[in-house]
Structure formats: structure tokens, C-alpha cells
Amino acid sequence: MSIHNDALSLLKQIYDAQNLYGAFNIVRDTFDNLSAEERHSLEMQIEYLKEAGFVKNHIQCSGLPISLKLTALGIQKVENVQTNDSSPSINIMGANYGIVGDNNSSNIINNNCSFSDVRELVNSSDFSEEDKALVLKELKSLYDRIEMKAPIEQGMLSSIADKIKDYQPLLGAVLSSLTTFLTTPK
CATH class of the missing domain: 1.10.10.10 (Winged helix-like DNA-binding domain superfamily/Winged helix DNA-binding domain)
Structure with missing residues (x-):
């Protein structure tokens, strides 16, 4: 032995x-x-x-x-008790898009999600090619309005809401961008 x-x-x-x-x-x-x-x-x-x-x-x-x-x-x-010997790495892709770390004592919030970031998230998703094209088309019009600081029309995301609601990284990125746009003084 x-x-x-x-x-x-x-x-x-x-x-x-x-x-x-x-x-x-x-x-x-x-x-x-x-x-x-x-x-x-x-x-x-x-x-x-x-x-x-x-x-x-x-x-x-x-x-x-x-x-x-x-x-x-x-x-x-x-007694074979399973314990976490180290703190788990946390990667939150929700409303605070971009928090990454171990035992964060404060949040680091990155609200600068560009359309190219969103495009990468969509391309890495498991959506069909047809759904990816539809989601990118709808999000492109939203991000164009955000860049121009134009008003966002009601129902702009209704056609893709059912597709992005279950894909948290994309939903977090879009909500982050919308929140930043809506709360930034014009």
C-alpha cells in the first residue's frame, strides 16, 4: 500500500x-x-x-x-461529506451583465454591451440559423435606435421575445443595454 x-x-x-x-x-x-x-x-x-x-x-x-x-x-x-474547498467562480449573465469573479465584495457592472457583443452571443447560441437571422435583424434595429438616441417603439422585441427569454446571456445583454439607454440623461 x-x-x-x-x-x-x-x-x-x-x-x-x-x-x-x-x-x-x-x-x-x-x-x-x-x-x-x-x-x-x-x-x-x-x-x-x-x-x-x-x-x-x-x-x-x-x-x-x-x-x-x-x-x-x-x-x-x-464520512465522505462533499464540501467546496474553494469559492466557486461566479459568472452572472443577467441584469448585471458581465460580473465575473470569486467572492465579489462589490459588483462590477459592465453596461457597455454593443451590437457586436450581442451578435457573438446570438452566434454562439443554439438557435437555428433562421432564428439567428431573425433575432439579429430585430436586435440590429433596436441597437440602431439606441445609437441614434431615438425613442424605442412599443413592441420592438415582441417578435423575438419568446426566443431570447430562455437564453439568459442574450437576455441579460439586451436588458443591460436597454436599462443603460433608458436611464442615461439625454
Whole structure:
């Protein structure tokens, strides 16, 4: 076996002992009766478990050369509890189009979504070629009006609303552009 596998086997023994007795202890006589090879292997496994953060020392005294307790991480390892070791990367393509990062403490909002950005989103979508052409045609007229700062007519997006409502990146980009246009002083 490998040090890793041996250490995980020992971790399970420590877990069982902790549940029964409150800690995993090896008394001096038992430790001294181990062969030099067994003692070295045990020490390497314990060091491995400590460095991984699975165990910590419990009672240090002359009668107990080894006294260990599991950490929360050690218990999770034995019980196969799945945890996220790192923060997930967040990529929000909604009303705040363009927020990307880990544990954002503030939002970075990029409302400068151009028609070329929208064209890339449409081309990368799973729309049929016919639907892509229709969506691009309708969005082109909308973005032309936004560029000219012309009023947006009611119902401009009604013909493609059912297509873009389920494709969040595109919907977020269009809503972002519309929000910026409508809230910017003329």
C-alpha cells in the first residue's frame, strides 16, 4: 500500500476510536513493542494526516506517545461529506451583465454591451440559423435606435421575445443595454 492509503486506513481507525473512547490513543508499551519499521510507518501516516489537516494532537504526556482527535475535515473525509474547498467562480449573465469573479465584495457592472457583443452571443447560441437571422435583424434595429438616441417603439422585441427569454446571456445583454439607454440623461 501507499502512505496515502495507509494513512486513510488509519484515519478510519482514529474515527472509530474517537467515537468509542473520545480519542485515539496508543500507550507507551504498545508503541515500544512495534518494530522500527512499523513505528516509522505509523509516524509517517500520522504526520501525513496532520499535514492534511485531518487530525490534531489530543493529550501529550509520557504515558501516551500518540493521542489524536479528528478535525472537522477528518470527519468529513471519513464520512465522505462533499464540501467546496474553494469559492466557486461566479459568472452572472443577467441584469448585471458581465460580473465575473470569486467572492465579489462589490459588483462590477459592465453596461457597455454593443451590437457586436450581442451578435457573438446570438452566434454562439443554439438557435437555428433562421432564428439567428431573425433575432439579429430585430436586435440590429433596436441597437440602431439606441445609437441614434431615438425613442424605442412599443413592441420592438415582441417578435423575438419568446426566443431570447430562455437564453439568459442574450437576455441579460439586451436588458443591460436597454436599462443603460433608458436611464442615461439625454
